[in-house]
Amino acid sequence: MDTFDVIIIGSGAGGAPIARQLALAGKSVLVLDKGPLLRTQAEHPLGVSDFKRDELFATGAEKRLTLTGIANQNEAFYSSHVEPDLNDEPHIYEGADGLDRATIEGYTAQLVGGGTQLYGAVSLRFSDLDFRLASFNSNRGDLVNDPNNDVKRYARDWPISYADLEPYYSEAERLIGINGTRANQGKAFSIDNYQTPYPPNPISAYVEVGMDALGMPRYRTPLAVITQDHAPSGRVMPPGSEPAKTAYVNRYGDPLGLKSNTWVALLRPLMALPNFTLRANCVVTHLEASGDKISKLVYRDAAGRAIEVAGTLVVVACSAIESVRLLKLSAERDPAFGARIDGNNLLGRYFLTHCFGGAEAIMPGRFDKSVSLDSDWATDACASADFIQANGVWAGGAIYNNTSDQALPISLARTHGSQDLDTIWKSFIDDTGLTGDALNSFFDDNFGTRLSVSFIANQVPLPTNRIELHPTIRDKWGRRVAHIRKIWHSHDIHLMNVFAEQCRRVLAFGGDGGVGNYQVNEFGAIYSAENARARIANHILGGARFGTDPADSVLDPNCRAWNFDNLFVTDGSFMPTAGGANPTLTIQANALRVADHLLTRL
């Protein structure tokens, strides 16, 4: 059995930063990832990348659900080339009607780099308040639609503060390679490590006008895409003007390696180290323990063979749903393991995603949205204590515009009227009148004219929002799959309405030069979607929250499982609250923080 100083399960935002720090410190590190290592064209034996600028890579051919016992059996689904197949490894969620359905929502991506390969790369910090929402709300009586005081009951302060994490945010921004601007952000920065952003897409001028008219301080959305040579990862800009600016960003892997996924930014530079080992295509089936030590991991390799490995320390970072599932599967095999990991019955509970939604409108004029990154402008205006209190909400959030969405003809059609992965193509397919002249008019009206503004905000944590093992449905290895059971709290709905209105106002004021009367008909949030309970935005958080009280949390402040000496969990599942921004940068910063702790253990 091979042994290592540390074994890290998952090579995305929660795992790769730890691998980097420990490998560079000379520790023997093994990273296991369920998916393949897909490479940029610079490092590929065929001279081309495994990723393509090809709309059918982001959303492929139709497949159909064959699982038994689900309400959407035989329905169509469409996934990217690196998302898991729903018949092989589904996520099952419980719908409002009590029936189970398989969903593509809630997967990040299964490949080396994880979700950072496909995401839109928005890399915001959380606000200072996001770390102390229990304290902030402890004396408030003005929260709307929280009749049972659930916020006071279930919100928890993080065991670390913004100030504790700030140096790691700065370091993550340096190591990952992020462009953006610091001025006007509502967060304290010790150092500005951003690269210079590209000029914004001209359509984003409407957002500038709208935010300015509303007095919302704006800044260039930090995006994990390099615009200049990046020394920490050794990346050099290829020829061409603004080569990263294409519509093939969000939901695409980058063939040029300019999107700062954790493979190109953190792991690829380690490959020459003799003490660093990456094993792709290896799915960990379970952990085994001896007392308070994880004694070994068992994984299936690319040929399906069961392999055992052992590590002095073990880090689980395979995205919140799958991490909780792996720990529950391990507990299912060994009651003693179960007693240690879930003795307080909290594993899987307080599962979180984000309140999200926004506004969208057809703006005056037409723009080439295919020459853009995913977002241009962001504001923290709705993250301030004043805003939060004035609107009777418990927490704030970020607002930013999306630039690259619907920038290509097929993506415009397949996301027409449906913006989540379960209902992609559905509205276009149902709109059978869109043929010939009507299709021309559809393109005339919508191609290069649509602008959206989105919000990401905190969801109220609830113990009943949880990840379990499904009683009957199993994956291709015979393991029980994840069962997602969650609802939206009544206060979430109020909060989403407040934020959607802010997004609407940005476009309403932006569209008519600051008067505020521009017609914006599409605004709202995910709670009203047909599959609202499944909607996750691929922000998969909570389920193994950290804290200072072993009776009230799954992990200690260093993300160590309370009753194991050598087991750490560092993907988004550690979060007790979801933060008012996209979570990836915070997962990366926290992983760097945990890495410092792990170095004291080796």
Next chain:
Amino acid sequence: MAVEILTVDDTYQFGLVAKYLARDDRSPRHDYGQLTGDPRAAILEAWRFPWVDAWFDPDDTAQRFNAVTFVHAADNGQPGASVQIIGSFGELHTPISLVPLADTHYSTLTLKIPKGEVHVYRMRIDGVWQIDPINPQRVALDNGAIWSRMFTWGATQRLSLERWEARLLERLASHILPFQTTDGKTFFSRVHNAQGPANRPPHAYRLDETIGAVNFIDKLLAREEAHHLIDYRICLELIDQLLRARNPVTEPARLPREMIIELYTQMGSGNVPGWNYGRYGNPRYFLQLLRRHTLTGAFSHPRYGGNAMALGWKYLEERYRDATGATLFDWARAIEPPLGRSPAYRG
């Protein structure tokens, strides 16, 4: 001429096999009607095999070749199988051996095969000639023998549809796309005249109709969405019968636009007078399918067999311009040469 064997590494090949082939469960999870009773139904996306990928040759500005990787996975899960292949891409009397992938039960072989081609091949596995146990595509040769089939990017040879089906489908698809409109006809007339005879697209693409969308559908039904071939088989026959009944004089593929649009309106409503509901209960469903496929074919990357010469993209490029005449859909900027003009991206 001997086909060239390309050198790739284990990392690449493991990426092609693990997700799709490695599993304990052998139940037919991936049968949507296209693989009923076939053990391939246990394989995820069996249609991906053999893998057809780009291959970059710095000395070939036309980039005329694909890298095609054949894979065998031994049933017993043990290494040591002897696997050879012969095919129309090489010398039929000279088998080429697949090479064991590390210490696994997989064997692989990557060949350099020209784009735009259709080939048949067989494998000799531990001394027994047979079709590829993974790839579902197969074809009966004139002598009745069954061979496996594969095709490279941009192939235009008809594989799924009969000639009359393709002709009718051209007519149907042409009225889904925006090119049979006044604006569309103007665009195509200009493209056609501007390019001169030497640069016109191959005959398979009828410019003023579907820019290869029917070819795209033909290939889609041969691979990724083979489960929908039955929908086309039945519905094209029903539509042919129905249109002949409505107009006994004119071939369905030559009927006036108004009749096709009327048919679409009826199909969209689900109420089609004369439709044989006993054979296919939901004409609206077929229209939905046809629209998704046609639009995808017209605007996806030309490697899939539609969007011939990127004309779908060029239509939008020309249609949407700013006051200075600059395009508002500069698709070529991001796309590889020779189709596009990205100085960095190779496709």
